[in-house]
Amino acid sequence: MSTPVPTPPPQGRRTVAVAVLVSALAALALWAFAWPAARTAPRDLPLGVAGPARATAPLQAQLKEKDGAFEIHRYADEAEARDAIEDRTVYGAIVATPQGMRLLTATAASPVVAQLLEQAVAGQAPEGSRVTTTDVVSAPAADPRGAALGASVLPLAIAGVAAGAIVTLLGLRGIRAVTSLVLGAALVGAVAAALTHSWLGVLTGNWWAEAGVLSLSTLAVGATVAGCAALLGPAGIGVGALAMVLLGNPFSGVTSAPQLLPEPVGFLGQLLPPGAGGTLLRSVSFFDGARATAPLITLTVWGLLGLTAVLLGALRRPAPARDEAPTARETVPVP
Structure with a gap:
């Protein structure tokens, strides 16, 4: 005859339940906070391109090669690009000029994105050329990094x-x-x-x-x-x-x-x-x-x-x- 297995007392079951619940909450918190931070990267980030079509076509082609990192918005000139930034349609814009590329950013929208755009445009610029950056909507001086x-x-x-x-x-x-x-x-x-x-x-x-x-x-x-x-x-x-x-x-x-x-x-x-x-x-x-x-x-x-x-x-x-x-x-x- 088999001996019945004693069931754990209610207090013991509660102790185990609390331990499991705490570990589950810790795992949820780590996933919610750490996972997005570890996978930060541009995904369909709205970015403007302004200037003559012949000058901006190669730049648009290069940006589209980045596997959906940017959502390209086309503008005729710098004034339209500035309006789009101030309207929060795009986070920044690349303007093609006879003197080279000019980058428009908005640190007030996101200092992280502004820095990311500076790095991305610097990598696309021809060797030896200089990219001028203009902060269209700047973050307040008391909180420049947001x-x-x-x-x-x-x-x-x-x-x-x-x-x-x-x-x-x-x-x-x-x-x-x-x-x-x-x-x-x-x-x-x-x-x-x-x-x-x-x-x-x-x-x-x-x-x-x-x-x-x-x-x-x-x-x-x-x-x-x-x-x-x-x-x-x-x-x-x-x-x-x-x-x-x-x-x-x-x-x-x-x-x-x-x-x-x-x-x-x-x-x-x-x-x-x-x-x-x-x-x-x-x-x-x-x-x-x-x-x-x-x-x-x-x-x-x-x-x-x-x-x-x-x-x-x-x-x-x-x-x-x-x-x-x-x-x-x-x-x-x-x-």
């Missing part, structure tokens, strides 16, 4: 996650939860604009527009986390936090560019609030709102869906009714 702007994505995501978690843990529901999320996001946006624009000087656009973008970015994350918690319970906080911090932050492309991330990471990152918020912040701060419609819609949709989920969660799980206080005390006879 490090401060890139570093602002994670704190905003954390602030949004904290707002959604606090609203949930305090038991706020329905309209009260929505009001708290909106007011909290507005305050975060104002404080963030005061720090990044007024104090550090890393943002140079309209102060109120920047504060609005920072507020909307925080609200999109906070409402999503609170909405997940309202529908799924406390576990929804973890689901929302994982999506916004472990995926949204490394997939945002704010420190480089979405077109430098592996596919489809760059595309997916722009559909999440951190990526959309970073893109929108660049647009309103450095490019007078150019190409702001898509990220604005993305953030608005996330915010509305999250707030709707908060309201639906309150309807699905109504707050327990409080016991009514007794109107009169019962008298106990004394023996």
Whole structure:
């Protein structure tokens, strides 16, 4: 007769489950942060070519040989190329002139891309020739490498996650939860604009527009986390936090560019609030709102869906009714 194998005690199973979960989260974090960074390279990066067709044809042919690294946009002259850069249609442009090639960049759009274009054009230039580089839309002097702007994505995501978690843990529901999320996001946006624009000087656009973008970015994350918690319970906080911090932050492309991330990471990152918020912040701060419609819609949709989920969660799980206080005390006879 075989001896039955004893089952591990519940406490032991929990210990094993926690160890497995922690290792899985660590693997997910390493994959999300390290993999895109290790595979950074141009992929259909919008690049302009300007000048006479006869002068630019060989250059276009050379660029197309780079296995889909660049998405070439053709412009008649330097003025059109500059307009395209300021409109965020392209990250830069190569202008063919009788004196040689001239490179137009926009470090405000991405210092990493600007440096990459300088290296790529230098490699395409004839031996002994010099390539003149002009920064059409330059990054602010206080943040020439865009490090401060890139570093602002994670704190905003954390602030949004904290707002959604606090609203949930305090038991706020329905309209009260929505009001708290909106007011909290507005305050975060104002404080963030005061720090990044007024104090550090890393943002140079309209102060109120920047504060609005920072507020909307925080609200999109906070409402999503609170909405997940309202529908799924406390576990929804973890689901929302994982999506916004472990995926949204490394997939945002704010420190480089979405077109430098592996596919489809760059595309997916722009559909999440951190990526959309970073893109929108660049647009309103450095490019007078150019190409702001898509990220604005993305953030608005996330915010509305999250707030709707908060309201639906309150309807699905109504707050327990409080016991009514007794109107009169019962008298106990004394023996």
